[in-house]
Amino acid sequence: MRHSVTLAATSMIIAASSSAAITGFEVVSYTKTVADFGGASASLFIQDMYAVGAADDVLLNVYNMTMNGAPSSFYQSATGTGWLPNNLGSIFDTQALQEGDSFVTIGGFGEDALQIVGAGSGTGLDPNFGGSSAAAPGALAGWFNSSPPNLNGLMGSDGRALVGRFSSSEEFNLEGTTLEATWNQGIGTAPQQGAFTVTPAPGALALLGLAGIAGRRRRG
Numbered sequence: 361m362r363h364s365v366t367l368a369a370t371s372m373i374i375a376a377s378s379s380a381a382i383t384g385f386e387v388v389s390y391t392k393t394v395a396d397f398g399g400a401s402a403s404l405f406i407q408d409m410y411a412v413g414a415a416d417d418v419l420l421n422v423y424n425m426t427m428n429g430a431p432s433s434f435y436q437s438a439t440g441t442g443w444l445p446n447n448l449g450s451i452f453d454t455q456a457l458q459e460g461d462s463f464v465t466i467g468g469f470g471e472d473a474l475q476i477v478g479a480g481s482g483t484g485l486d487p488n489f490g491g492s493s494a495a496a497p498g499a500l501a502g503w504f505n506s507s508p509p510n511l512n513g514l515m516g517s518d519g520r521a522l523v524g525r526f527s528s529s530e531e532f533n534l535e536g537t538t539l540e541a542t543w544n545q546g547i548g549t550a551p552q553q554g555a556f557t558v559t560p561a562p563g564a565l566a567l568l569g570l571a572g573i574a575g576r577r578r579r580g
Contacts, residue, residue, distance in 0.1 A: 382413035382543050385556050386520065387534055396456035397438040404435055404460050405531045408473055410520040411513075411541065419466055419513030419521050420542045420551060423486060423502030428536035428558070433495035434462040435527040442492030443503075445480030453477065460527050464489075464497070466505040467521035468512035475525075482507040509547060534558050 386409070393403045411419045437456035439448070445463050447453055458474045465480035484506035485491070490498035503523075505512055513521050526534070537558040544551045 381417050381545075381552055382411055382419070382541060382554060384412045385523065385539070385541075385558070386410045386412050387558065392460060394437075394456040394460040395454065396460075397452070397454050400438070402435060402437075402456060402460060402529065404527045404529060406460065406525060406527045407532075407534055408522065409524045409526065409534075411467075411515070411523055411543075412520050413515050413543065415515055415517075415519065416545045417515045417543050418511055418546055419505075419515075419523070420508065420544065421466065421486075421502060421504035422464075422523055422539055422541050423488075423500070423504075425497060425501045425539040426499065426537065427497060427501075427534060428538075429533040430496060430526070430537070431528045431530055431532050433528075435460060435529060437461040443485060443489070443494065443497075444483055444492050445475055447475055447477045447479065449477045460525075462525055462527045464503045464524040465522055466503065466513045467516075467523075468510075469522040471516055471518060473522055473525070480512070480522075482510055482512055511546065513543065514546075 387407045389407045391403070391405050393401055395401050437454060437460060439452040439454055439457050440461040443462065443464055445465050447457055458476060461475055463475060463480070465483045468480040468482065482505055484504050486502040486504065488498050489501040489503060515521050535558045538555065540553060540555045542551050542553050
């Protein structure tokens with residue numbers, strides 16, 4: 361079953377509360393219908409969250425996240441295995457898993473943000489998250505790169521690193537969500553930290569987000 365995409369999208373940016381190398385977190389919102397295992401389908405409202413920074417910034421963790429306006433539970437695909445990225449491939453590699461499943465990560469994804477085999481490996485959850493099988497991230501949730509010698513959190517050519525996908529059958533709005541993050545400029549460099557709050561993106565950034573989603577649809 362081919363999927364359909366309805367663009368009812370907005371973009372938001374998580375702006376830094378203080379000046380820092382990582383300048384914010386961007387959330388692109390859109391709706392999509394995805395095909396799941398066994399021919400089932402799900403119509404979803406999705407927000408992809410990115411850290412935004414300079415080309416040499418390497419995100420290390422996200423912590424103390426307090427979600428505002430989030431549902432009590434998020435969508436997980438039938439072949440998904442919780443909040444950690446883990447595509448087992450073969451018959452388990454469904455469209456719903458690649459494009460609709462909820463997960464968190466410290467980078468490690470391509471610019472198309474598809475949850476393919478191996479994407480986001482090395483991400484760990486801190487105790488406040490509530491475990492990989494939690495219906496939603498817990499109070500002051502966090503996640504981190506569990507193998508720091510890798511550079512999964514390196515900002516991509518577009519100056520972004522994926523930190524999570526949040527999906528639900530109901531529309532939601534993460535504006536007002538707060539979080540903190542740690543990053544550096546690579547192995548052996550000093551870590552930096554900052555606090556961030558979700559705010560709406562300027563119109564120009566929203567248009568760029570819509571263009572990126574439309575491009576992804578054409579390639580599907």
